[in-house]
Amino acid sequence: MTERLNVAVIGAGYWGPNLARNFRASAEWNLATICDLDIERAQGVADGVGGVPVTSSLDEVLADPSIDAIAIATPARTHHPITLAALEAGKHVMVEKPLADERHRGEDMVARADEQGLVLMADHTYCYTPAVLKIRELIAEGALGDILFVDSVRINLGLIQPDVDVFWDLAPHDLSIIDFVLPDGLDTTSVSAHGADPLRTGKACVGYLAMPLAGGAMAHIHVNWLSPTKIRQMVIGGTKRTLVWDDLNPQQRISVYDRGVDLASVTKSASTVSRDANISYRLGDTWSPALPEREALGNVVSEFAAAIREQRPARTDGEAGLRVLSVLDAARRSLAAGGAPAPMILDIPVRSAA
Amino acid sequence: MTERLNVAVIGAGYWGPNLARNFRASAEWNLATICDLDIERAQGVADGVGGVPVTSSLDEVLADPSIDAIAIATPARTHHPITLAALEAGKHVMVEKPLADERHRGEDMVARADEQGLVLMADHTYCYTPAVLKIRELIAEGALGDILFVDSVRINLGLIQPDVDVFWDLAPHDLSIIDFVLPDGLDTTSVSAHGADPLRTGKACVGYLAMPLAGGAMAHIHVNWLSPTKIRQMVIGGTKRTLVWDDLNPQQRISVYDRGVDLASVTKSASTVSRDANISYRLGDTWSPALPEREALGNVVSEFAAAIREQRPARTDGEAGLRVLSVLDAARRSLAAGGAPAPMILDIPVRSAA
Amino acid sequence: MTERLNVAVIGAGYWGPNLARNFRASAEWNLATICDLDIERAQGVADGVGGVPVTSSLDEVLADPSIDAIAIATPARTHHPITLAALEAGKHVMVEKPLADERHRGEDMVARADEQGLVLMADHTYCYTPAVLKIRELIAEGALGDILFVDSVRINLGLIQPDVDVFWDLAPHDLSIIDFVLPDGLDTTSVSAHGADPLRTGKACVGYLAMPLAGGAMAHIHVNWLSPTKIRQMVIGGTKRTLVWDDLNPQQRISVYDRGVDLASVTKSASTVSRDANISYRLGDTWSPALPEREALGNVVSEFAAAIREQRPARTDGEAGLRVLSVLDAARRSLAAGGAPAPMILDIPVRSAA
């Protein structure tokens, strides 16, 4: 067995304890330290995982040559400076979603990691759940056929965040999943965002994102902090089958419906009287694959270690994070323009030859 | 008891038999004739309700002085000419949704009916279901408080219509309901429509409509012909309570959640550090009102008779139909503009003094 | 095409109209007459299906040589005399469930039909639904393995019947289905019935039936008139898979779970310390077969015609009806004995060689 990698968790707020627990439980990692400006909060997290050193000094962490990597779970606006400092110090970096608070900062982060030859990983946790891994696999093997539409709903009574709107709070989940499972990832040209702030909180609490996908397909996301009921559902329609992922139904998270509209030779018949005759329904079986019960974040930290050791991009690398960020950036511009579609801008730096 | 009114049903296709059955069962109406260009189809409907005269001549129907009113269940593009001819002949008119296939034609219909002092009613059947009547009542009495958002989903594996897209096929239901239950009706300034036609059928099969409402609120509609699962759900969020209408759950169609976000003095504290402290959750009881089981269309034909007898607009009058049509018109323009918001145009003719 | 068979429907109450409609719609049958002591009620049913002769005289019906068969939808206590008279007159007979109100009368009916060489069919309508036909097929082909248990729940707010308790009103459905789908039918030796009449109506409104099946398996039925929620669910557990039939879920009526307990070499290890190690779980996929939408009663009348023409017992013949009746009879005795198991008595007359 190779030696364990040393990691520091930066940020002891909401997500930090989960990172700490999973690094601690991993055979790949040694959780070297927990860093937070609030040293007591850091200590609280350290106590929860059984005696890990703490510090309030990021400089100290980065100056420590034994540290191989850091995992950042701080507010989004700090991702850029912390990541740059860490890369400068030669550390691999995993960043909480969203990658940054501005697209150009994300681009900067990806470019720097690339220059340094270091791993920059986006912690898109959902992508490592058994359900999403299965969805990706099913799509990759062609079980759904060509993708026709993706409709994602993520709504519940949610805490109104002080610094971000509902798009930046919730949609990164849906976006990172769509980017992960579709063969071409988040391949859109423009984003239309419609939001409402009916409680006058200063930010959208109800939001909708519409994105055309290649081939006439479309992705749509509904995020909402004001819904009394909780729904987390994604429908992925394909030419062969349609998949419904209901994340709140542990007994049947994924259903694959062999139902759909069959369009025989539509092109030919579109203008003929007999056109209707070419449309038929398929009402086939429904199938729900068994899913293992595994904690996604355990898979995340394993992938981070593997990417470092194998000197390859992580499955959800900085570029994946940047694609998500670019959609959020376009959404912000669309909102500012009253809902008009905003072009998706995605400047991914060319990876220099190794 | 006053004498029965005589009505002719025009069109013996999908909806005509339902109209015929309900006029036949009503104590207010005498179903005088069923008219369809295809006389055999008319006869089929007549047989189903027990011996009603049939004809293939609309002129004949309109020339008959004993006929008080007609109910039109023909394709949308024929609504305008049939209605105008009927109004010209002094008949009251009920029209299937949508009111017409073009906004300006709907305006014309409303103006003509107004000039003639005749009833022009939109058959917005859903508005007469026990569920929607109850929703309207609850909102009117203030049970929900001010409306924050409306989110409507109407999706299932649907027949791809030869002449209309999914917006014109399904959204009139949602639009007519929203128009009916909100205190100010469909009071929007612009419509953004996003559609997808991934099967290359020549029309959108997946569609989303976003509309700002007064006071920062928002309405959104999702219609879809390609979904393997069937959902008919509308969420109406208010400052006091939120209502969920699940039309496919006969055991609990309407749920009123006394849950929400309470924002104490948001205006004052929006820029203070203590702002978060002013947000709190209400997790109160849920309540589901009992609903009578009644056929909506029975209520529709009663309302048509009452409006004629009382010389008043129907609850869902031509103007309501025109508001729905105006949203569809704006949606068409938004689609053509790639999803950019299109202004809502609504020229309702001034009702001349009686 | 052979000539149509002539049938008379006896009884124009709750079920009669459904029989009339399906005989009327069948290409196998000519609905010759509708017979009810209340001639107006008979006329009402006749009008509903479009002009069928009516009569209030059963004798007249039975004396008519053109009548091939009768379908009885009268109260259970009249099934025996009407059936006997009809068999005497050489008519084939289909009887509403339950076959009779007393077991010995049912035996008599089966024996007489056998003697006369006439078809006696039990109208176990549920057995002809697409769902139950599929369940029978799945069990027959071994998809579930050996049957371990059957648990059936049929509860809702039901009309308290004037003449029968909840067992006789609802359980015939469950019993006839179990008899139909299990390879050995309703093969039990005793029945325990537990009932409650907490409203003092003079009959059980809440009921439970427990029946041991061959091989250590067990069937259990819960019927209830007092439940505010409606449940119609049957679980059939097998050694290989378990099937859940939820008749109120049109989107997924049947689910086949490849989940269960695997007991490796239980016999050998039952007394060893390592026994636990031999138990393991299977958490496999779930599968929901597509079902056609077809009216069961249409299949029933077709089967009645086929049995007559082919001179063979119907799939749900008098003996099937008698097995159901025998369980109800044993349940009655168990109830009278305070819930003690009552032996199942089933004297099926030996069918004489043709």
Next chain:
Amino acid sequence: MTERLNVAVIGAGYWGPNLARNFRASAEWNLATICDLDIERAQGVADGVGGVPVTSSLDEVLADPSIDAIAIATPARTHHPITLAALEAGKHVMVEKPLADERHRGEDMVARADEQGLVLMADHTYCYTPAVLKIRELIAEGALGDILFVDSVRINLGLIQPDVDVFWDLAPHDLSIIDFVLPDGLDTTSVSAHGADPLRTGKACVGYLAMPLAGGAMAHIHVNWLSPTKIRQMVIGGTKRTLVWDDLNPQQRISVYDRGVDLASVTKSASTVSRDANISYRLGDTWSPALPEREALGNVVSEFAAAIREQRPARTDGEAGLRVLSVLDAARRSLAAGGAPAPMILDIPVRSAA
């Protein structure tokens, strides 16, 4: 503030860690030690709650005069000897369900605690959940009226226990809840038990319990280790309303239906022709009370402390545990008698005057 009470947790298996965590978190208690024959297992639990002394010697625990109370989470067959030794040593005792493995041992335990004037509490955890506390409250205040029936279902794919059957494993939950919420507790005269062991494991894996309650009412419990789907539902029907508790629906655990059968003057009219007219349906509103999210076991340890300090029986005292045990005992006799009802034997010792 009074001083904390000292408690030892006996048994570090499945339930012990939960007890340890809750005693540790309570302001009423000092978790003094964790005792298990397997000292490593005890240490594991101690580590999980942060440094609590461990021991493998029960004698040592009982000899320690600073220990006020013990909480027993060992196999059922050891409850009697441990409890007796602890009472002898002057310790208060809380016991995991079931109280003991034999009814007479439970009686002995209750009698000894009574003699010693010490608290003997049954850890009926479910009774301290917000849902069950609310149900008890609703019944107590008359919201349901008189109780007509209780139907409880607790089924899922469960571990086949090495030492107990499905009745002893699962039914104590249902029984303790029924005992807790009904005004007269588990007031039955006999128990009928029907079980199946179709996998030949040597014990029932599927089980049904039927118990008459006072006034013609009835309780029924279905427990099952072989069900692929998980259901935890209790229906409590009353003369006024019916309550459904679905423990797996966090969004609406409790629903109170104002639906039912109204029987006007049944006694008078039972034999008259007009009887049917006296039955009518109530289809009123449904109401779902908000429930706080609180861990039940925290309430359990608080109640244990309060009972000790206030020198009163716990809300779920030894006698409650004994009532549950007596039903299990009767069920065992009924099973042995092939399902015949077995009389409920309940010898609760007279509490001697203080």
